Amino acid sequence: MSPGEEHGTQMSPGEEHGTQMSPGEEHGTQTAPAEVQPGVEAPAREFGPLTRQMFVRYAGASGDLNPMHYDDELARSAGYPTVFGQGMLTASLLATFATDWLGADTIRRFAVRFREQVWPNDVLTCSGTVSSIVPDGEGDRVTVDLAATRSTGGIAVTGSADFLIPRNAAVCGAGRPSRQ
Numbered sequence: 001m002s003p004g005e006e007h008g009t010q011m012s013p014g015e016e017h018g019t020q021m022s023p024g025e026e027h028g029t030q031t032a033p034a035e036v037q038p039g040v041e042a043p044a045r046e047f048g049p050l051t052r053q054m055f056v057r058y059a060g061a062s063g064d065l066n067p068m069h070y071d072d073e074l075a076r077s078a079g080y081p082t083v084f085g086q087g088m089l090t091a092s093l094l095a096t097f098a099t100d101w102l103g104a105d106t107i108r109r110f111a112v113r114f115r116e117q118v119w120p121n122d123v124l125t126c127s128g129t130v131s132s133i134v135p136d137g138e139g140d141r142v143t144v145d146l147a148a149t150r151s152t153g154g155i156a157v158t159g160s161a162d163f164l165i166p167r168n169a170a171v172c173g174a175g176r177p178s179r180q
Contacts, residue, residue: 036142036165040130042101047093048123048151050085055120058089085118090157094148097126102142102163112159116150123151131160139166 055069064086067074075083091112099107118124125148132143146159 036102036130036133038130038132042097042128042144044125044127045097045100046123046125047097047148049121050118050124052083052120055083055085055089058086058092062086062088064088082120085122087114087157090114090118090124090148091159093124094126094146094157094159095161097148098128098144098146098159098161101128102144102161102165106163106165107161108141108164109162110159111161112146112157114157116154116156118150118156122156124148124156125151136164139164 052070059065059069066086068078068080069083069086072082075081091114094112095110098110126146127149128144128146130142131145134141134143142163142165144161144163146157146161147155148157150156
């Protein structure tokens with residue numbers, strides 16, 4: 001997808017998306033739901049540096065075989081400085097960040113907007129802030145605002161997600177109040 005395009009995914013209760021993490025990457029720590037309140041930020045997490053090999057592997061796994069993601073000569077002939085990463089690759093890293101924070105089994109909605117391309121050697125920093133909490137049956141619907149920022153400071157992807165967190169359950173990641 002091109003910068004500016006939106007993509008949203010509705011997930012069924014209990015539907016999970018597994019992502020392999022590289023050795024040394026840390027998962028979130030258990031946190032009580034009482035610590036998840038509006039204004040709380042998830043600890044930022046970096047992914048990268050991104051490599052051409054990652055783009056090629058994602059192309060094979062996803063079926064997105066557009067050569068702009070792995071053929072330098074073609075990318076340059078189209079006016080790009082080099083190959084660039086798939087938007088959905090960046091979105092998947094943001095989704096991994098969000099579900100490691102609040103739980104893959106609790107996600108109910110995930111939507112993103114592609115804003116800027118990612119390039120080889122970019123490091124993406126994912127961040128998230130709780131924007132609202134609304135009672136919903138036996139749990140709380142927690143809405144978070146998300147972003148994946150390039151090492152240049154440009155924002156590659158923004159998004160939001162809803163999580164349905166049971167009131168008596170712990171969530172996966174730790175947060176801290178934002179300093180606004």
